[in-house]
Amino acid sequence: MAVDLDLIRQMGQHMATTVPQAAALGFRFVSVDRARGVLEVPWREDLVGDPDTLVIAGGVVTSLLDHVCGLAVSAAADTVPFGTATLDLRIDYMRPAAPRAGVTAEAHCYKLTRSIAFVRAQAWDADPADPIATVQAAFVINRG
Amino acid sequence: MSEAAAQQLEAFLQRVPYVRFLGMRAELAGDEMTAILPFAQPLVGNTNIPALHGGVIGAFLEMTALAQLSVTQGSSKVHKTIDVTIEYLRPGRAMTTYARAELRKVGRRIANVHVEAWQEARSQPIAALRGHFLLARD
Numbered sequence: 416m417a418v419d420l421d422l423i424r425q426m427g428q429h430m431a432t433t434v435p436q437a438a439a440l441g442f443r444f445v446s447v448d449r450a451r452g453v454l455e456v457p458w459r460e461d462l463v464g465d466p467d468t469l470v471i472a473g474g475v476v477t478s479l480l481d482h483v484c485g486l487a488v489s490a491a492a493d494t495v496p497f498g499t500a501t502l503d504l505r506i507d508y509m510r511p512a513a514p515r516a517g518v519t520a521e522a523h524c525y526k527l528t529r530s531i532a533f534v535r536a537q538a539w540d541a542d543p544a545d546p547i548a549t550v551q552a553a554f555v556i557n558r559g
Numbered sequence: 560m561s562e563a564a565a566q567q568l569e570a571f572l573q574r575v576p577y578v579r580f581l582g583m584r585a586e587l588a589g590d591e592m593t594a595i596l597p598f599a600q601p602l603v604g605n606t607n608i609p610a611l612h613g614g615v616i617g618a619f620l621e622m623t624a625l626a627q628l629s630v631t632q633g634s635s636k637v638h639k640t641i642d643v644t645i646e647y648l649r650p651g652r653a654m655t656t657y658a659r660a661e662l663r664k665v666g667r668r669i670a671n672v673h674v675e676a677w678q679e680a681r682s683q684p685i686a687a688l689r690g691h692f693l694l695a696r697d
Binding site for chain 1: 574575576577579580581600601602603604605606607612613614615617618619621622636637639640641642643644645646647650
């Protein structure tokens with residue numbers, strides 16, 4: 416019996432806005448589906464990583480990707496919601512985001528075992544088919 | 560290590576807005592840099608423990624690598640991250656985090672950097688990063 420999608424949606428909105436780091440970076444909830452989640456972070460002057468180009472910092476994208484992966488894992492919950500902790504995160508940066516561009520990230524938890532979740536994600540500024548970064552991650556599941 | 564290295568480091572820390580957002584500082588002892596991330600509530604990812612956000616730890620490790628490269632490369636440009644692998648070893652508690660970077664190989668165009676972060680004891684790292692960086696030229 417899978418967790419209700421409405422419950423996942425509520426949890427996703429909660430995760431995107433009330434977690435202190437997510438709120439500080441201005442994350443916005445976009446959508447969730449079974450084992451999938453989408454979040455975005457609007458561009459902001461204090462989040463710039465390179466003052467010469469005004470491109471958003473890689474660290475902000477790292478936080479967004481970690482967060483959206485956690486969301487996808489939660490959205491894959493097969494019974495009751497559980498806690499997650501990042502085990503490892505591998506990020507490839509294809510190219511910098513455009514100057515003054517926000518970033519959107521989508522994650523898919525493609526395998527969930529009793530104790531581990533495996534996730535892929537990607538981030539883009541304008542076009543999902545032209546990503547700025549891709550991710551492969553593993554999470555530990557803490558079942559109450 | 561020279562006065563120039565300290566100036567390079569200070570310039571990097573002051574110039575990058577996101578470094579100020581994190582509240583990251585750094586100290587130089589000779590050519591060895593220690594990055595310092597004081598705890599702050601906005602850095603929290605899990606309020607129950609409370610623990611630092613995994614993304615914050617990853618970002619801090621990445622900025623440590625970039626800061627160390629700015630010290631040794633003597634360029635005011637920001638180097639570009641090609642890829643990073645972040646290993647999470649222990650929860651990041653609500654306290655100051657430290658990190659040191661080791662430049663494993665600095666080639667003509669690409670650098671390979673390992674970074675380790677710890678809190679209470681250097682021998683008990685909370686996270687590690689391995690990454691490749693494309694070097695910027697002035």
